[in-house]
Amino acid sequence: MAAAVCPCRALLGGRRGLLRSLARSARGLAASKETHFGFQVVSEEEKGEKVYQVFENVAKKYDIMNDSMSLGIHRVWKDVLLRKMNPSPGTLLLDVAGGTGDIAFRFINYVRSVRERQLRQKLKHHQNLSWQEITDSYQEEAVKPLGDSQVVVCDINKEMLKVGRQKAQQLGYSEGLSWVVGNAEELPFGDEKFDVYTIAFGIRNVTHIDLALQEAYRVLKPGGRFLCLEFSQVNNPLLSRLYDLYSFQIIPVLGEIIAGDWKSYQYLVESIRRFPPQEEFKAMIEDAGFLKVDYQNLTSGIVAIHSGFKL
């Protein structure tokens, strides 16, 4: 797959690209293939470093910027993702690029409320309960509020995880939650460990998306589900123009005013345009081995949820 992509990358690199590809073949298979960082052309190592710096810089203001840029709508998108996932108690979730924990906290809330409903239903259907049975069920609720569900938040960026852990402490999340530093292209987990794999607004920052998808396939149990929430292509031409105007004129200004960082948010809006559209990404997910791959557009395609199963 890499061999087929190389000449395309050389052409995309522009006038310098042709010279570079000649130099590259002269050097043999050198390590510095080129890729994009927003609208810039950079080497693959550089992209990883630059992305790391972006998220290191924005970590503390990440949540407030999300609210400002999307006018709070990102919360709805994440709620829809959880609704689609519909996890039952006992689910093991791996949230990659999970940084500040938005998906993880929603998962915990969801399974907790499902669990509570389960216990309540059980009580309702037992008409002649002894006091002992009633006490036992309350014990169960107290001891296993999540019903053995667990979420592992994995992120390559230590600053983002730091913010996430602080948030967890402030909001009172402790059980069923763990934080791991890791690279989506090379996850520090064994094969077939998780029931669900999510990656929300993270995969477009990965240098080799195909590797991340392969890793997702590897760590999922058979029957496991892959879910990706990511910015995508807007299908409505009028909205697309307004969206572009908003993205390029307003968002970097917000970044400068709120976070004191224009460039990181300029990268963000550029990287959205570099990410493959819905159908192309669907094909990439299928290439990794997932079946029943489908996507759902939210807000006219500003965001899409892609889903696939390991069967």
Next chain:
Amino acid sequence: ERDGGGRLYPGHIPTSPLQKALLAAGSAFVALADPYRHDMVAVLGETTGCLVLPNLRDKMRNDPEGSRILQERPRIRLSTLDVEGLRRLPDGTLGREYLRFLEDNKVSPDTRMPAKFVDDEELAYVIQRYREVHDLMHTLLGMPTNMLGEVVVKWFEAIQTGLPMCVLGAAFGPVRLSAR
């Protein structure tokens, strides 16, 4: 000379008129709400200074020392200052008092923000120079770096340079002063 992307100098971020207007409004609001956001004061200066900076540059050009500064583009930085030499100067000299000001208030000329939104590289230097001599103004006026001291320096700079950011700072800064 521009590199790819229309950048006129290192650190330059080209902006549309709409973006400049939004930056000016946003930075004014944040600078007043949170005076510790020095970067917002800097952005306000750059986005509102477009009419005044050419005047400052012309004044410099018409003065022999000023035009020499425009040509040689000296930068005031700890690495370019002869700190020990300044320390040996007699008390009451500008150099000695400047060093005393830096040490007493625990500030350094290296923390001045570089220009980003000025669309002319000579004017970017002019505003950079204004920022770097700011501490010298403090020294001349004998003002510390608290809110009151900064407002006094802003009044002085407003009259000296006519920069809208200084005028705004001088006019609205006192709002943040408590009645003591």
